[in-house]
Amino acid sequence: MERGRVTMDRNADAPWSKFDPEVYVDNNYRTPLEVDLLIVRLLRDYFSSCFTGAVPHAARGVDVGAGANLYPALSMLPWCEKILLLEYAQPNVEYLEKQISSGGLDTAWDAFWDVLREAPAYRGTDPGSRVGEVVRVERANLFDLDGQRRWDIGTMFFVADSMSECPEEFRRGVRCFMNALNEGAPFAVAFMKESVGYRVGGHRYPAYRVNEDRARESLEPFSSELEIHDLHHVVRPGHEGILLALGRRNAEIAVP
Ligand SMILES: C[S@@+](CC[C@H](N)C(=O)[O-])C[C@H]1O[C@@H](n2cnc3c(N)ncnc32)[C@H](O)[C@@H]1O
Incomplete structure (x- = not known):
């Protein structure tokens, strides 16, 4: 928070309708960063270990707050008959729809x-056409996920931590995501560590300062096999690294 500010930026206050996906991709993904390639390796190996012996293409996956990032969806591709990208900001919804269109x-x-196709499960798949067959996009608010819809595998990258300054909204975001997963569902969640907010083009977006303890506290009630990777890569001023949590949804109790 800036000095002297007494109020916190809540999720509903941020300029999501002005979010510019092209600028965001240019800032973050157009030139692949070492840390994202490392994350993709960890996702690939974790999901491959979870689905050993499973029927390919049978799971239903979700990426929550997909924004302008396709790598979480790509990492779920070999195991899913359907993947839903849920996103709140309309410009990002349009970006994602273009990505999944033919040749898009x-x-x-x-x-x-x-990096993904270095593992056997991903080999032999043409991501462009498979994304078109399997992936759908829906405009939705994370906070409206009420546990009625459930998925077998899920990802949420830089969302619960990067949508509000408010601790309660961070915990609620994690809870809504975890309550949308079936028992045993593998998940991957990433947070910017100790982020003080970020800019996309001319607009500022809020963040909640997550450290490893806060990440663990928020995820543990819902998880089995929880592992948190503290990746000491700083990609811009205003944060202290990246936390990647991998695990499975524990017994199917919706935690209020
Ligand atoms: C920092 S971006 C992360 C985007 C992407 N997942 C990534 O890995 O780069 C935060 C994302 O959260 C989305 N978001 C913000 N509030 C949301 C809400 N209430 N429900 C769903 N998504 C939301 C934003 O539109 C934006 O796409």
Whole structure:
């Protein structure tokens, strides 16, 4: 928070309708960063270990707050008959719809697929056409996920931590995501560590300062096999690294 400010920026206060996906991709993904390639390797290996022996293409996956990032969806591709990208900001919804349209997948995502296809499950898949067959986009608010719809695998990257300054909204965001997963569902959640907010083009977006303890506290009630990777990569001023949590949804109790 800035000095002297007494109020916190809540999720509903941020200029989501002005979010510019092209600027966001240019800032974050167009030139692949070492840390994202590392995250993709960890996702690939974790999901591959979870689905050993499982029927391919049978799961239903979700990426919550997908924004302008396709690598979480790509990482779920071999196991899913359907993947839903839920996103709140209309410009991001339009970006994602373009990505999944025929021939629409930006070459920016090639570098991430190159890492994924080093593992057997991903080989032999053409991501462009498979994304078109499997992935759908829906405009939705994370806070409206009420546990009625459930998925077998899920990802949420830089969302619960990067949508509000408010601790209660961070915990609620994590809870809504975790309550949308079936028992045993593998998940991956990423947070910017100790982020003080971020800019996309001319607009500022809020963040909640997550550290490893806060990440663990928020996820543990819903998780089995929880592992948190503290990645000491700083990609811009205003944060202290990246936390990647991998695990499975524990017994199917919706935690209020
Ligand atoms: C920092 S971006 C992360 C985007 C992407 N997941 C990534 O890995 O780069 C935060 C995302 O959260 C989305 N978001 C903000 N509030 C939301 C809400 N209430 N429900 C769903 N998504 C929301 C934003 O539109 C934006 O796409």
